[in-house]
Amino acid sequence: MKITGTFLDEISHDIPHQNWGREEWDRDFGYMKSVGIDTVIMIRSGYRRFVTYPSVYLQSTFGCYEPPVDLVQMYLELAEKHGMKFYFGLYDSGHYWDTGNLQHEIDANRYVIDEVWQKYGHFKSFGGWYLSMEISRRTKGATDAFRTLGMQCKGVSGGLPTFISPWIDGKKAVMAASAGLSKDDAVSIREHEQEWSEIFDGVQGAVDAVAFQDGHIDYHELDSFFEVNKKMADRFGLECWTNAESFDRDMPIKFLPIKFEKLRLKLEAASRAGYDKAITFEFSHFMSPQSAYPQAGHLYNRYREYLEY
Amino acid sequence: MKITGTFLDEISHDIPHQNWGREEWDRDFGYMKSVGIDTVIMIRSGYRRFVTYPSVYLQSTFGCYEPPVDLVQMYLELAEKHGMKFYFGLYDSGHYWDTGNLQHEIDANRYVIDEVWQKYGHFKSFGGWYLSMEISRRTKGATDAFRTLGMQCKGVSGGLPTFISPWIDGKKAVMAASAGLSKDDAVSIREHEQEWSEIFDGVQGAVDAVAFQDGHIDYHELDSFFEVNKKMADRFGLECWTNAESFDRDMPIKFLPIKFEKLRLKLEAASRAGYDKAITFEFSHFMSPQSAYPQAGHLYNRYREYLEY
């Protein structure tokens, strides 16, 4: 199972920034391309007051800061140069994390989607939309929000594809800023299937693909969860992608690149389950030869050897 | 607002050591100089049993370890070579952190100040003193200690300047060794002004400048706090510096280099408030091209571009 897409983690929640300029990003897109990545997904266009592009709307409405560079334009240009598709991740106001209420995200993104399509819709590298709200099973009420946002994205853009990347509420589903690495009240496969079937049912037509994050369950649980995910995706007409996390959730330093053996286990489980596509969170910190974490460059080499083998 | 000073974080509380020798330090002073840094401040001359220079007094009185190199002498020589001013940070016995009582620090430093001036006062790069006790608003009783120590520093050295670098008791004022990133009982601007006015009043004449750490409040709070700081500094005749933290307080890894955009926001707020000088904590880990954190080298490049622009 080859990784053909990666998130671009700007603006970041919990991964320290690399402070790259255009030169480093250009080179990184080249590294991505050379291992078969054809899709880049900007994880979110903004988080609270930090934004990735100069937005009249966000700056005047939410007091967002004027960004030092227009990352959206830069990514679209580089995607065009390297022959890749760019997915735009919606704005995250932070209200949902604070209050559990998604109405704010719906209202804000109604404007963002229009503004962005108007500014950047002419780029032929503009390939789709990422509904950036990360949800899990406890967020069933969110189905309507996803439906609304997905329909709007598709509406303005002539039906460009949309996807979501939720997490499985497994034993490793703990906050990045907590000291612990695991919890006791993980979801069972049966509950997972029941709850996600409802969500998939509610979003079909508005969401084209679902890419569950693969890092919250144990390695020997991969097959059972992946099988259920694929079955549900098929049933409700969604593409089933895997979001193969390339960072290690089992270590006290949160987070450094994953051990290659673990990434391999996850990719092979996705392959066995017949998944449609693999993307990763994310190449530039955790798999790039120029990453600030040199373990990432070694992971890149191990992964290349694996592809060639 | 250009950064013209940096701390040298030896002995460190919470930033892992780089294990540099003289060659690396010499090169680093060169990197500093090339972006306009003219002041280096040794953050403390010792912490508990670890010390930066061979001290008869500290080794015999507190059981401090014989240091492998005389960092004070090395820094003074390198400052002289590169045309920079060196500030000496006082000794931190650790008693204050354990007990909240500063008497111990006063007693120990009475000897340290004499010893150090006698050993190193002839260096023409010896430019001033840093009163290294990091306090916040809850430390009002500390005013006398600062006054005593500041007067003594000035007394032995013919009036060389002194400064302090306290923190604002904002929402990010949490311990480095805690898992969390923020707290709820942050200080209000009104309380901040009231409490710090008392402290400034008490130290005037003994302390020449105050460099508040800029990382404990949110970015959109910078203007309000900076305005009050400048107003108080003017009222009590202190210089108002900013201690622009170049590490990121918003990430689970404590601590890696800050995103350039955040550093820029803080420097520009200090500029708007009419601050007199910007120093940083600190160049060698977080902004240096030879830092063990490669993100620092990229921050250096982004900062250089910003200066040139």
Next chain:
Amino acid sequence: MKITGTFLDEISHDIPHQNWGREEWDRDFGYMKSVGIDTVIMIRSGYRRFVTYPSVYLQSTFGCYEPPVDLVQMYLELAEKHGMKFYFGLYDSGHYWDTGNLQHEIDANRYVIDEVWQKYGHFKSFGGWYLSMEISRRTKGATDAFRTLGMQCKGVSGGLPTFISPWIDGKKAVMAASAGLSKDDAVSIREHEQEWSEIFDGVQGAVDAVAFQDGHIDYHELDSFFEVNKKMADRFGLECWTNAESFDRDMPIKFLPIKFEKLRLKLEAASRAGYDKAITFEFSHFMSPQSAYPQAGHLYNRYREYLEY
């Protein structure tokens, strides 16, 4: 006191992997050799479902994953090439950490020891066994387990040496995944001596050397604990090694390379106590010029200068 041995931290509990291939390991053995290391110790042959060599027994009995490379064979070949001795670390099923019961480890390793000796016993670099269960004073019931496993290792291999590396239950004995750095209920020297005398008494004949981890006590406590350790080792006929930890336990990032001054303090205390050998946990992350942590390369340089001086 020269470091002449190092652990190889595969499979790791809490140190992120470097994703090295054979080329990097070969080069690293060269770096080790050049500072006098003649012994490499694989810290464990497996941990839960991850294993270092293809094991019919472990894969069929515990559902362990097929490893991507045979690390045991690779390490034995590289040890042979570089003229070093390789110690094999026993399998850790994880049951002991979960339940406090060691019976499982005894049962599993009975098979592992036979399997491994049959597969790899012909290598002339196969130099001994590491009983990998990390215990402390509260594990006195473990004496029988160590005795049983040690005797079996020696039995199959014609008496090759065995060793253990327990920790002192000092103030820094906290879990890697906890936020804190120290605890209050540290052991006293008297308790330490009493409890470890019982353990040493119970394992003599089955265990040839004990290498206490040196990082859980404060630097000024080193002499007292080391003196007692040496006295006990002499009394019960064990060799007394030190496991000089080359990572820093005093910092919020768990874990980066130690400050050279601290490593020096620990090595010199071991030398004063007349210890027989120093090993380290571990060279490849924390002291190697090619480590992903550049501080490690600087530590290597400082250590080399120290050896030459």
